[in-house]
Amino acid sequence: xxxxxxxxxxxxxxxxxxxxxxxxxxxxxxxxxxxxxxxxxxxxxxxxxxxxxxxxxxxxxxxxxxxxxxxxxxxxxxxxxxxxxxxxxxxxxxxx
Amino acid sequence: xxxxxxxxxxxxxxxxxxxxxxxxxxxxxxxxxxxxxxxxxxxxxxxxxxxxxxxxxxxxxxxxxxxxxxxxxxxxxxxxxxxxxxxxxxxxxxxxxxxxxxxxxxxxxxxxxxxxxxxxxxxxxxxxxxxxxxxxxxxxxxxxxxxxxxxxxxxxxxxxxxxxxxxxxxxxxxxxxxxxxxxxxxxxxxxxxxxxxxxxxxxxxxxxxxxxxxxxxxxxxxxxxxxxxxxxxxxxxxxxxxxxxxxxxxxxxxxxxxxxxxxxxxxxxxxxxxxxxxxxxxxxxxxxxxxxxxxxxxxxxxxxxxxxxxxxxxxxxxxxxxxxxxxxxxxxxxxxxxxxxxxxxxxxxxxxxxxxxxxxxxxxxxxxxxxxxxxxxxxxxxxxxxxxxxxxxxxxxxxxxxxxxxxxxxxxxxxxxxxxxxxxxxxxxxxxxxxxxxxxxxxxxxxxxxxxxxxxxxxxxxxxxxxxxxxxxxxxxxxxxxxxxxxxxxxxxxxxxxxxxxxxxxxxxxxxxxx
Numbered sequence: 001x002x003x004x005x006x007x008x009x010x011x012x013x014x015x016x017x018x019x020x021x022x023x024x025x026x027x028x029x030x031x032x033x034x035x036x037x038x039x040x041x042x043x044x045x046x047x048x049x050x051x052x053x054x055x056x057x058x059x060x061x062x063x064x065x066x067x068x069x070x071x072x073x074x075x076x077x078x079x080x081x082x083x084x085x086x087x088x089x090x091x092x093x094x095x096x
Numbered sequence: 097x098x099x100x101x102x103x104x105x106x107x108x109x110x111x112x113x114x115x116x117x118x119x120x121x122x123x124x125x126x127x128x129x130x131x132x133x134x135x136x137x138x139x140x141x142x143x144x145x146x147x148x149x150x151x152x153x154x155x156x157x158x159x160x161x162x163x164x165x166x167x168x169x170x171x172x173x174x175x176x177x178x179x180x181x182x183x184x185x186x187x188x189x190x191x192x193x194x195x196x197x198x199x200x201x202x203x204x205x206x207x208x209x210x211x212x213x214x215x216x217x218x219x220x221x222x223x224x225x226x227x228x229x230x231x232x233x234x235x236x237x238x239x240x241x242x243x244x245x246x247x248x249x250x251x252x253x254x255x256x257x258x259x260x261x262x263x264x265x266x267x268x269x270x271x272x273x274x275x276x277x278x279x280x281x282x283x284x285x286x287x288x289x290x291x292x293x294x295x296x297x298x299x300x301x302x303x304x305x306x307x308x309x310x311x312x313x314x315x316x317x318x319x320x321x322x323x324x325x326x327x328x329x330x331x332x333x334x335x336x337x338x339x340x341x342x343x344x345x346x347x348x349x350x351x352x353x354x355x356x357x358x359x360x361x362x363x364x365x366x367x368x369x370x371x372x373x374x375x376x377x378x379x380x381x382x383x384x385x386x387x388x389x390x391x392x393x394x395x396x397x398x399x400x401x402x403x404x405x406x407x408x409x410x411x412x413x414x415x416x417x418x419x420x421x422x423x424x425x426x427x428x429x430x431x432x433x434x435x436x437x438x439x440x441x442x443x444x445x446x447x448x449x450x451x452x453x454x455x456x457x458x459x460x461x462x463x464x465x466x467x468x469x470x471x472x473x474x475x476x477x478x479x480x481x482x483x484x485x486x487x488x489x490x491x492x493x494x495x496x497x498x499x500x501x502x503x504x505x506x507x508x509x510x511x512x513x514x515x516x517x518x519x520x521x522x523x524x525x526x527x528x529x530x531x532x533x534x535x536x537x538x539x540x541x542x543x544x545x546x547x548x549x550x551x552x553x554x555x556x557x558x559x560x561x562x563x564x565x566x567x568x569x570x571x572x573x574x575x576x577x578x579x580x581x582x583x584x585x586x587x588x589x590x591x592x593x594x595x596x597x598x599x600x601x602x603x604x605x606x607x608x609x610x611x
Binding site for chain 1: 486488577
């Protein structure tokens with residue numbers, strides 16, 4: 001999928017993550033992560049966001065994530081929702 | 097390095113601290129010698145103790161480089177005293193002080209500057225919150241911090257291990273000759289429990305008040321025979337930060353679930369009967385436990401003996417309804433508790449030594465049946481961390497955790513299994529504060545685990561058909577949801593020691609590696 005505009009999903013409530021996906025000039029996916037659990041899960045969360053986007057064919061994007069201790073299924077769901085909004089797509093596939 | 101009784105590596109000697117005694121077990125140390133005392137002094141008749149400013153009081157006390165000063169934390173996050181006094185000390189050019197408050201709060205962030213400027217070089221306390229905690233965990237303080245429980249601090253003062261040169265104590269109700277209490281005035285906070293020890297043992301005592309009343313200020317929790325100087329200031333604290341209104345009953349469903357599980361455990365424990373005693377904190381789940389316990393007491397016509405601790409409106413209600421005979425109070429958590437201690441003789445103020453010191457003829461914690469405690473982390477050996485986060489940064493307080501866990505017949509640790517993706521039950525806690533041998537029951541939102549040392553409780557809980565988990569099982573449930581956290585990296589430099597209540601060292605704190 002191609003990032004056409006800014007797409008957002010999620011909140012900064014405890015146990016949630018806010019994901020903002022923006023178009024990028026670069027040829028890769030860049031993730032800027034703030035997290036309450038950065039030391040313990042920072043690398044894992046970044047990798048999960050990138051994996052999730054790549055699985056939908058995203059090649060270029062700038063992602064700003066503010067994490068308040070979300071677990072993996074929440075991170076994935078928020079990333080996908082932000083992606084569908086950013087790509088202006090309504091062909092949702094929630095299950096694998 | 098020596099491996100201590102909870103498997104932590106403890107150095108035999110630490111620069112600026114001295115020889116360290118490794119923790120062995122909860123009751124391994126026998127004290128020797130006598131209590132110390134404050135200096136003998138003379139005051140000529142009818143000489144005023146009022147002094148014009150904090151600065152003048154510091155000069156009059158003869159405060160010098162290298163001395164130890166103390167404060168109490170009854171003003172909690174509303175405290176103005178520590179920052180006011182430290183600013184005055186800094187302006188006088190005095191350096192290299194040891195700061196020994198009963199605890200520190202977020203409002204004490206300005207201390208970071210005084211550390212950078214060399215005014216403070218050591219800290220001994222029960223708790224350190226953000227942002228000071230992060231600064232200390234990053235190695236800002238020249239000498240290692242010493243963390244003690246409330247009982248441990250009282251013991252250290254009484255034994256002379258912690259010698260206080262000058263105590264600066266904020267009081268909301270005080271006369272010009274040094275009689276004071278915490279009950280009345282615009283900054284009233286209730287019990288002066290932690291400060292009473294300092295008032296008794298410091299060489300010089302300065303009271304700082306925003307409410308100077310006509311002589312005599314009665315009741316006199318701190319009395320004139322202990323006090324050298326009295327200073328009047330505009331305000332000793334921000335009322336919003338000192339005490340809250342009556343702390344509300346939690347609506348958080350997870351807290352309620354934990355509390356329901358805890359009450360089931362209490363009911364099945366065999367200790368829930370006429371004459372039982374009880375302590376709890378002011379966190380959501382423990383407040384809910386008190387609420388549910390009240391209903392059980394009424395329904396089953398059970399009347400308790402005493403409640404201990406930090407006191408909330410929930411506990412006051414139990415006293416006023418006749419469900420407990422008395423309250424021993426070292427610290428009031430809300431305005432109802434402040435009101436009650438000021439008017440009800442059965443709501444009794446006690447000092448921290450009477451509350452929890454292991455080395456006297458019997459502290460009240462020793463007489464406790466059931467205590468509800470919290471945790472940042474719990475490990476599969478039941479050791480509890482209440483001082484550092486799982487990111488390795490000092491951010492909490494030891495409080496009375498060690499003391500009541502050791503003293504109570506049944507210590508119950510209440511904790512959610514997961515807190516913002518962090519599993520609470522882990523293989524090894526970041527820092528051991530309370531040894532697993534004194535922790536009996538873990539109650540989470542997912543279920544209950546009992547320390548295998550307490551086969552008696554396991555039998556009773558099984559008889560009551562409570563579903564019990566092995567602590568390893570709870571750990572696995574948590575990690576299945578959160579994933580396994582990466583290990584926190586520390587440098588070799590020791591930035592603090594955590595004492596057990598008896599003065600032995602239960603763990604050390606190391607500088608975090610942020611690289």
